Structure formats: C-alpha cells, structure tokens
Amino acid sequence: MTPPSDDRLLLDVRGLTVRFPTPDGVVQAVSDVSFHLSRGETLGVVGESGSGKSVSNLAIMGLLNRNRTAIAGEVLFRGRDLLTLPPDDLRKIRGKEIAMVFQDPFACLHPMYRVGQQIAEAVTAHEHVKKDRAWARAEELLDHVGIPNAKSRARDYPHQFSGGMRQRAMIAMALVHNPAILICDEPTTALDVTVQAQILELIEEVKREFDIGVILVTHDLGVVAETANSVMVMYAGRIMEYGAAGGIFTQPQHPYTWGLLDSMPSVDRRLEALVPIEGAPPSLLNPPSGCPFHPRCPYRFEPCATERPPLDVPAPEAHLDACWLSWDDKVRLGVERAKKVAA
Amino acid sequence: MSSDGSSGDNLVELGHLTKHFAVRQGVFATGKSVVHAVEDVSFNVRRGETLGIVGESGCGKSTTARLMLRLLDVTGGTIRFDGRDITKLSQRQLRPLRREMQMIFQDPYASLNPRKTVGQIIEAPFKIHGVKGGRTRIQELLETVGLSPEHYNRYPHEFSGGQRQRIGVARALALSPKLIVCDEPVSALDVSIQAQVLNLLRSLQDEFNLTYVFISHDLSVIRQIADRIAVMYLGRLVEIGDSESIYEHPKHPYTGALLSAVPRAGTGGRERIVLSGDVPSPIDPPAACVFHPRCPRFHAGHCDVETPELRELEPHQAAACHYPLERWPMTDAEIRQAEGSVREDRPHLEGAAHDA
Numbered sequence: 001m002t003p004p005s006d007d008r009l010l011l012d013v014r015g016l017t018v019r020f021p022t023p024d025g026v027v028q029a030v031s032d033v034s035f036h037l038s039r040g041e042t043l044g045v046v047g048e049s050g051s052g053k054s055v056s057n058l059a060i061m062g063l064l065n066r067n068r069t070a071i072a073g074e075v076l077f078r079g080r081d082l083l084t085l086p087p088d089d090l091r092k093i094r095g096k097e098i099a100m101v102f103q104d105p106f107a108c109l110h111p112m113y114r115v116g117q118q119i120a121e122a123v124t125a126h127e128h129v130k131k132d133r134a135w136a137r138a139e140e141l142l143d144h145v146g147i148p149n150a151k152s153r154a155r156d157y158p159h160q161f162s163g164g165m166r167q168r169a170m171i172a173m174a175l176v177h178n179p180a181i182l183i184c185d186e187p188t189t190a191l192d193v194t195v196q197a198q199i200l201e202l203i204e205e206v207k208r209e210f211d212i213g214v215i216l217v218t219h220d221l222g223v224v225a226e227t228a229n230s231v232m233v234m235y236a237g238r239i240m241e242y243g244a245a246g247g248i249f250t251q252p253q254h255p256y257t258w259g260l261l262d263s264m265p266s267v268d269r270r271l272e273a274l275v276p277i278e279g280a281p282p283s284l285l286n287p288p289s290g291c292p293f294h295p296r297c298p299y300r301f302e303p304c305a306t307e308r309p310p311l312d313v314p315a316p317e318a319h320l321d322a323c324w325l326s327w328d329d330k331v332r333l334g335v336e337r338a339k340k341v342a343a
Numbered sequence: 344m345s346s347d348g349s350s351g352d353n354l355v356e357l358g359h360l361t362k363h364f365a366v367r368q369g370v371f372a373t374g375k376s377v378v379h380a381v382e383d384v385s386f387n388v389r390r391g392e393t394l395g396i397v398g399e400s401g402c403g404k405s406t407t408a409r410l411m412l413r414l415l416d417v418t419g420g421t422i423r424f425d426g427r428d429i430t431k432l433s434q435r436q437l438r439p440l441r442r443e444m445q446m447i448f449q450d451p452y453a454s455l456n457p458r459k460t461v462g463q464i465i466e467a468p469f470k471i472h473g474v475k476g477g478r479t480r481i482q483e484l485l486e487t488v489g490l491s492p493e494h495y496n497r498y499p500h501e502f503s504g505g506q507r508q509r510i511g512v513a514r515a516l517a518l519s520p521k522l523i524v525c526d527e528p529v530s531a532l533d534v535s536i537q538a539q540v541l542n543l544l545r546s547l548q549d550e551f552n553l554t555y556v557f558i559s560h561d562l563s564v565i566r567q568i569a570d571r572i573a574v575m576y577l578g579r580l581v582e583i584g585d586s587e588s589i590y591e592h593p594k595h596p597y598t599g600a601l602l603s604a605v606p607r608a609g610t611g612g613r614e615r616i617v618l619s620g621d622v623p624s625p626i627d628p629p630a631a632c633v634f635h636p637r638c639p640r641f642h643a644g645h646c647d648v649e650t651p652e653l654r655e656l657e658p659h660q661a662a663a664c665h666y667p668l669e670r671w672p673m674t675d676a677e678i679r680q681a682e683g684s685v686r687e688d689r690p691h692l693e694g695a696a697h698d699a
Contacts, residue, residue, distance in 0.1 A: 048533035148620075162621040163400075192399035192560060194618045197604040201617065219533065222563075222606035263538035265567035267605045270587070273545075274567065276538035280503045 010180050010213045011037040011060070016073035018052070018059050018237075025285045029055040031237045032073075034311075037181065037213040042204075044228030044245065045217045046260070050281050052237035053217045057183050059083075061100055062090045077181075096126045099174035103186035105166035109158035115169050116142070116154030122176045141172040145202060164195035171202060175210070182206070183215045188223065200227055221264060225249055233257050236282050236292035239311055243319025253314070253321040253330050256293045258337055291324065299325060299333065353423075354522055354554045355388040355411055360420035362406055366626070379625050380406045382578040383420070385653075388522070393548065393555040395569030395586065397562060397601070401622055403578040404558045408524045411556065412444050413437055425521065442472050445515035449527035451507035455499040461485070461510055462495040468517040476517070484513040487550075489543060505536035512543065516551070524556045529564060541568055562605050566590055571659075574598050577633040578625055580653060584660030592671040594662035596640050596678060599671065616675045632665070639678045640666045 018030040030052040037043050047053045058064050060075050062082060075082040077098065082090060102108050110118060119138035123129060129137075135154070143150035145168040158166060167187060174182055184203060188196035204227060207214050218224060224231055224245070231248040233241040233256065241254040252258055259277035279296040282288050288295050294304040303309075303324050311320050314327040323330070362381040368374040381403040388394045388411075396404040409415045411422060413429055421430045429440065445468075448454040455464055462481055469476030482492035488509040499507055508528060515523050525544065529537040545568065547553060559565050565572055565586070572589055574582040574597065582595040593599045600616040618637045623629055629636050635646040645665055653663040668678065 048535060164621055192622075193562070193604040194399065194600060195621065196606070197615050197617060200606070201615075220606065221534075226606040260534060263535045265538070265541070265561075265563040267563040267566055267590070267602065267607065270566050270590075274538035274542055276542060277535035278539075280505060280536065281533070 006038075008039040009036060010039060010078065012074075012076040013056075013060065014074040014076070016056055016059060016075060017071070018055050018064065019070040020068070021070070022285075027284045028287055029237055029284055030059065033234075033237075033239055034073075035232055035239070035242060037215060039180070039211050039213055040207065041230060042207060042214040042216055042228045044224035044231045045215060045234060046219065046221060046224050046231060047234035048219060048281055050236070050284060051234040052284075053234050054185055055237075056234075057100070057185060057215060057217060061098060061183065062087075062094055092126070095122070096177040097179055098181045098183065099177070099179040100183040100185065101167070101170050101174050101187050103189050105163060105170050105190065106158075108170055109161075109166060111158055114155050114157055115161065119154075119169070119173045119176065122173050126177050137176070138172070141175055142169065144175070145169070145172045145206075146198075147172075162195075163191050164198060167191060167195075167199050168202065171199075171206065175206065178210060179212060181213045181215065183217070185217045186219070187216070189218070189220075196223075203227070221260060233260070236287050237284060238292055239320070239322060240293065241319070241321040242311070243321075247319045251318075251334060253318060253334070254293075254323050255297050255299050255325070255333075258333075259296070262337070262341070291322070299329075351426075352389050353387040354390045354425055355556075356421075356423040357387070357407075357411065358385050358421040358423075360384045360407065360410055360422065361418045362403075362410055362415060363418045368626075376626050379578050379628050381410065382628075384575075384578075384580045385420075386573055386580060386583055388554060388556055389571075390521075390554055391548075391552055392570045393557050393568055395565035395572040396556065396558045396575060397560065397565050397572055398575035399560060399601075399622055401577075401625060402575040403625075404575050405526055406578075407575070408446075408526060408556055408558055412446065412524060438472075442468075442474075442518040443520050444522045444524070445518070445520040447508070447511050447515050447523060447525045447528045450531050451504050451511055452531070454511055455507055457499055460496050460498055461490075461502075464499070464510060465514050465517055468514060472518060474518060481513075481517075484516060487516065487547070488513045489539075503536070504532050505539055508532065508540050509543065512540075512547070516547065519551065520553070522554045522556065524558070526558045527560070528557075530559065530561065537564070544568065562601060574601070577622060577628055579633055580663065581634065582660070582662040582664075583653070584657070584662075588657055588660045592657070592668070594656045594660065594667040595634075595664045596638050596666075596668060597634050598662070599668050599673065599678065600639075603672070614674045616673075616678060632663070639675065640664075642666060 014034050016030055016033045020027040020029055033056055045053045059071055064071065071083055077093065116135060116138040119141060120134035123134040123137050139150050139154045142154055147153050147165060147168055161169060188199050191199060203214060216228060228245045231245045232239055233254065235256050240256045241248060252261060262275040263277055265274060277296050282292060290305045290307050291309050294300045309322045309324045311322045313320055360381055361383055364378040364380055366376055366378055368376055384407055396407065398404045410417055417430060421428060424440065465481045465484055466476050482495055485492055485494055490506060490509050529540050532540060548555060557568055569586045571584060572586045573580055576597050582589060582598045589598060593602055600618050603616045616639060620637055623636060631648050631650045632646045635641050651663045651665045653661045655661045656667055
C-alpha cells in the first residue's frame with residue numbers, strides 16, 4: 001500500500017528494523033517493516049508472542065534504549081523522522097502527540113498516588129498550568145472516559161479502581177494533550193470479555209471524536225476484526241500480510257494468516273477439530289532463512305527456504321503479502337480452505 | 344443419561360456448595376468481613392464428559408474447582424466423588440483418592456519446578472503414591488502427549504510454552520486419573536499452540552476415557568471442548584446445560600451478554616449487549632439475584648427481592664432468572680424492552696465496583 005499523500009497522513013514508517021545485541025547473539029526483533037497511519041484509521045497489528053508487534057511500537061515511541069539497540073529505517077511523523085530527532089524534541093512529541101496505552105493497567109498506575117494526581121501530572125508534563133487547572137482537566141477527562149462520579153473518583157487510589165476503570169484512567173491519561181496518534185498495546189488482554197467490549201467501544205469513540213489515528217496491537221483476531229480498518233499480520237519480526245481489514249478477513253492471502261484463522265476456536269459453532277499450525281514460532285536469534293514461516297508452512301516449495309519473498313501485491317485485486325505462492329495458487333487454496341471451513 | 348440421581352452416571356456431585364473467605368479490612372485490619380466466593384452451587388459432572396465452567400474473573404469458577412478436589416475446605420454443602428461423600432474426609436483419607444483426580448494449571452511457566460528434569464517432574468506423582476513408574480512408563484507418557492522420549496533429561500526452561508503445557512498434561516495423566524480439572528490450560532498460549540493443546544486434550548479424553556472439568560474465561564475455547572457448560576457469576580451458578588443448547592439459545596441475560604461481547608472474526612458488526620459497570624464486590628453481593636444491578640431486564644420489586652431458583656427452561660438447560668431470554672439472538676434494545684422492565688433507557692456507563 002502506498003501511503004496517501006494527503007494531509008490526513010500521520011505516520012509513515014519505512015523499513016523499520018530493530019536489533020538487540022545480546023551475549024547469545026543478535027535478536028532480530030523487527031525486520032524491514034513499513035506501514036502508515038492516517039487520521040480516523042485504526043490499524044490492527046496482529047501476531048503471536050515474539051512477532052515484533054510490540055517492539056515496533058516501542059521503537060516508534062522512542063522507548064527503546066538507543067545505546068543498546070540498533071534501530072534502522074525511518075519513522076516519519078508529519079514529515080519528521082522520529083528516529084533521528086534529538087531526545088529533547090522527541091520528548092515534546094512522545095506522550096503529547098503520540099500517546100500509548102499499555103496492556104496491564106495494574107502496572108501502569110503508581111499505587112501510592114491518587115488517580116487524578118497522576119493524570120494531572122501528565123497535564124503539567126507538557127503544559128505550564130496551575131495545579132488546580134491540571135486537576136480540573138483530570139476530572140474532566142475521567143468523566144469523559146466514562147468513570148462515574150469522576151469528581152470524587154479522581155481522589156481514589158488505583159487499588160480502588162476495577163481493572164476496566166483503570167484502563168479507562170489510562171486512556172484518559174493518554175488523551176491529556178489531544179494526541180494525534182494513540183497506540184494501544186494489547187489494551188484489553190488483561191480484562192474480562194464484557195469489560196473488553198466497553199473498552200473497545202471507548203477507543204472507537206475517542207478515535208471518532210478526536211479524529212486521531214489508532215494503532216491497536218493484539219494477538220486476538222476477533223478484536224481486530226471488530227475494530228480495525230486495516231490489518232498488518234506479523235510473524236518473526238516481519239510483515240506477512242498487510243491490507244484493508246475487509247480484504248484480510250474475507251480473502252486472506254498468506255498461509256500464516258490461514259493458519260491463524262483455522263486454529264482459532266469459534267464462539268459461533270463447534271468445529272470438528274481445530275487445525276493448529278505445526279511446530280512453534282522460531283527463535284529470533286537465528287530466524288529461518290528465506291521466508292521465516294517456511295518451516296511451519298504446509299505449502300512450502302522450492303524457493304521458500306532459500307529466498308525471502310518480497311512484500312508485494314500479487315494481483316490488482318489483492319493486498320500486500322510476502323509469499324512465493326502464485327496468485328492462482330492462493331486463490332485456489334483460498335477457495336479450498338473456505339470450502340473446508342463451510343463444511 | 345438417566346436422571347435417577349444415583350451416582351452411576353455422575354463422577355462428581357456438588358450439593359449446595361458454599362465457600363466463604365474471611366478477610367480483614369481497614370487500615371489496622373480490624374474490620375472483619377466475608378467474601379462470598381461460592382454460594383449455593385449444585386451441579387453434577389458426568390463420567391466421560393467435559394464440563395466447561397465459564398465466567399469472568401472473580402466469579403468463583405476456580406474456587407469451585409478447588410473445592411471439588413478438596414484443595415480448599417468447604418463452608419457448606421457436600422461433594423461426592425465417584426459415589427463417595429468426600430466433604431469431610433481428612434487429608435490422610437483423601438490421599439488414595441488424589442490419584443484419581445488431577446489438575447492442569449494455567450501458567451506452564453510457574454507450574455513446573457525449574458530445577459527438576461522433565462523425568463523427575465513426571466515421576467513425582469508415582470513417588471508420592473508409591474506406584475511403580477520407571478523410566479519406560481514416563482517415556483511412554485511423554486510420547487502420549489506428543490513429546491519425544493529423549494526429553495526425559497531436559498529441564499523446563501528448554502521448552503516452549505506449549506511443550507511445557509504438554510509436560511503438565513503428562514504429569515496429570517501419570518496415575519491414570521478419572522477426573523482432570525483443567526484451570527485455564529490454554530490461556531497463556533498463542534492461538535496456534537492453543538489449538539494443538541486443545542486437540543491433544545480431546546484425543547486423550549477419547550483414548551483414556553477421561554472426565555474433564557474445564558475452566559476458562561474464553562467462550563470460544565469452551566465451545567470447542569465442552570459437552571456441557573456451567574455459567575457462573577459472582578459465586579452463583581446462573582445457567583447450566585448442554586453446550587450447544589446454551590450457545591444456540593442462552594436463557595440467562597448474563598450468558599447472552601457474555602456471548603455477544605466476544606469479538607468475532609468474519610462476522611461484521613454484530614450488535615453487542617453492553618453491560619454497564621463492573622462485577623460488584625463479592626464481599627457485599629447484591630440482594631436476591633446478584634446480577635440485577637447490571638441486568639438489562641431488571642424488574643424492580645422482583646429481581647431485587649426474590650432470589651431466582653435454577654429451573655429447567657429447555658431440555659437439558661436450566662437458568663436462574665425470573666425473566667429469561669425468549670429467543671436468540673436478541674438486540675440490546677429488544678432485551679431491554681422485556682415486558683415491564685424499568686431499565687429501558689439506562690445510560691451505558693454507570694455504577695461500578697463500590698459506588699455506594
């Protein structure tokens with residue numbers, strides 16, 4: 001997908017590569033990842049543990065220690081490359097223009113400060129305002145994200161909040177400076193389904209209201225299917241498939257995406273048997289040559305083990321994928337798969 | 344499936360099971376209060392079936408399972424295992440029975456001793472019960488769960504999450520138990536690995552005629568594995584019955600809300616029943632029907648006054664609700680328009696944990 005050139009484009013990531021040198025060797029956490037995000041878009045980033053989905057976002061936020069990490073590529077935020085920005089300039093963007101919501105709301109709030117105080121602190125971090133103004137803003141935001149009796153609840157400590165309320169508070173904190181981009185890293189994984197539904201709805205509302213771009217990182221394809229406009233499937237630090245959500249879910253093109261979809265149990269019906277992906281995700285210290293998925297791929301053939309497939313659009317009606325199978329084969333296998341699923 | 348109530352068909356029978364935990368509250372821990380973890384729960388587990396227990400965190404599903412295995416002492420009620428009342432047995436008397444009931448835990452990283460080899464880990468149950476195990480038997484078990492016999496001398500850290508869970512399964516199988524309680528066995532695993540473990544559990548059940556009690560918060564996983572399901576909310580059993588029957592037409596509004604809340608791949612924009620607020624505190628559960636503060640079908644003067652009994656609404660499906668769902672699927676609005684319901688235009692987000 002070529003990035004749209006209009007002024008709604010917020011983020012343009014090109015060839016992002018992250019390497020962690022360790023005593024055991026170099027961990028190739030993220031390799032050559034390119035994507036973009038516009039206003040009003042929710043980009044779902046899907047992958048299993050170790051697929052590089054979180055690390056790419058930490059790199060975008062400038063949260064990786066640059067002394068211990070080798071980062072290459074470009075992260076263009078409104079035309080400025082965040083990777084080469086001096087730390088002081090980056091600090092003006094991080095937490096202000098780009099905000100992040102993490103997985104574990106229990107770990108992200110300081111247990112000994114009142115919730116309101118922590119949000120007020122986020123206000124004063126980027127703005128010189130009086131304390132009471134900051135506090136008022138905190139109350140207003142808590143109310144905005146659906147905390148009942150926000151005025152009094154702002155004086156609570158985190159342990160007095162339930163898991164869902166803490167995640168709401170984290171979203172309130174992220175919204176303090178009207179960010180342009182909200183990165184949510186597994187925002188609902190620690191929550192129960194009914195609360196998860198509330199939080200996903202809140203993120204959607206926030207996106208529409210403030211006209212921002214959302215990156216939603218998750219391992220749950222169901223969450224992505226319900227909320228994302230575009231989807232990026234990652235495996236072993238690389239993009240396997242990237243396109244509009246409709247295309248990814250109606251006509252998935254990559255054998256890894258097929259594997260993910262087929263191994264997912266469905267709440268709508270009981271399947272004869274789940275079709276798991278054989279084997280386990282590879283070590284990133286020494287990822288497989290060629291296509292990283294080839295050792296587990298049931299359709300591997302000649303070039304897969306030796307040559308890396310480029311991320312390309314295989315046919316005019318298709319979206320991006322990185323797979324050596326011909327378009328005809330993909331269509332044929334896709335049809336067979338759909339038949340099997342329907343049976 | 345005879346229903347004469349004899350324990351012929353039933354491996355486990357729980358009668359009015361109740362568990363309270365005493366907690367101290369306040370700065371100086373002077374206030375005493377009681378957590379109503381499990382309240383008056385009765386159900387049976389049939390031989391050879393998989394009973395799924397679903398519910399959100401804090402609903403008492405794990406506590407129920409632990410009571411069933413007598414890992415916790417009951418506050419009230421009875422537990423019968425294999426026709427025998429085990430409610431009051433001492434730990435010494437329980438020991439021979441422990442061979443027949445095993446458990447698989449959620450976190451494969453925490454449930455295996457990192458300083459023991461796989462062989463030692465699986466040998467432990469043999470040693471404890473004075474049964475002859477031996478290397479060949481253990482290696483057989485490793486093969487049964489899809490590991491290789493060469494793994495005998497390896498340590499847990501050398502294995503991935505899925506493989507560790509297989510070690511846990513082998514340990515549970517070691518003494519050929521009748522009942523295996525699986526407490527969120529696949530929650531910590533990636534989807535592709537989760538499917539492998541679920542398929543393994545299913546094939547082992549066929550092979551060894553096992554009975555599973557399978558606890559999960561994931562409704563898709565439960566649908567895949569369970570024959571019957573029990574839905575719990577705030578320590579109470581709110582619905583129980585054949586899995587297909589409950590998934591096709593849930594009767595309790597809470598079950599309906601749970602099902603509609605699951606995000607789905609493939610089906611575009613299906614309407615959710617959004618429950619307001621959070622699960623109330625089990626220290627001070629709501630009166631009568633515990634679900635009434637969040638229920639879209641709440642009828643004032645009935646639901647908050649009279650506790651609904653579990654009653655059979657369909658063959659093999661019972662729910663504890665005064666105003667069960669008539670059909671399924673229903674939209675949020677349809678549910679709220681239950682005859683006489685007073686909660687038609689409630690705001691979405693209100694009331695939470697301790698809004699007193």
